[in-house]
Amino acid sequence: MSSVPAASRPLIVVLNGPNMNMLGLRQPELYGAATLDDVEQLCAEIADGLDLAIDFRQSNLEGELVSWVQESRTRAQGIVINPAGYTTTSIALMDALLAVDLPVIEVHITNIHRREEFRQHSYVSKAAVGVIAGLGVRGYALALQAMAGLLEDAL
Numbered sequence: 001m002s003s004v005p006a007a008s009r010p011l012i013v014v015l016n017g018p019n020m021n022m023l024g025l026r027q028p029e030l031y032g033a034a035t036l037d038d039v040e041q042l043c044a045e046i047a048d049g050l051d052l053a054i055d056f057r058q059s060n061l062e063g064e065l066v067s068w069v070q071e072s073r074t075r076a077q078g079i080v081i082n083p084a085g086y087t088t089t090s091i092a093l094m095d096a097l098l099a100v101d102l103p104v105i106e107v108h109i110t111n112i113h114r115r116e117e118f119r120q121h122s123y124v125s126k127a128a129v130g131v132i133a134g135l136g137v138r139g140y141a142l143a144l145q146a147m148a149g150l151l152e153d154a155l
């Protein structure tokens, strides 16, 4: 349990792209059995231990993700994002992430570099400080730990 009041903790926006709402049901042999609710709970627990606050969201809509990134500029200190299917297609999401000038950490549950070639190029990586791929949902926890370190470095 954190001793820092929630209102004074740095806010990290954790964004999930299309089909991440199907986690636990979709191709469990690749993505695992955890649901997105499980991932949110994991993130909340890890964030609490790091004195971070999180705002955890998922959308199947590119424009909604872009708007959430834009809104983060004035309300958050960092962004963790699993862009899912928009990783390889969304110049709009990349541009939004570059525009907000916040530390961004990109997460993929699977190791996209071991998968089909079309999954291996990420526009989002152009805006990310770092990328975590292939470590399952644990990648979200690692991203939050790394984010806490980045924020501390910036003090």
Ligand code: DHK
Binding pocket: 018, 019, 020, 082, 084, 085, 086, 087, 107, 108, 109, 110, 111, 112, 119
């Ligand atoms: C999730 C998806 O939905 C895919 O489109 C990506 C990513 C991989 C993941 O591993 O979390 O290619």
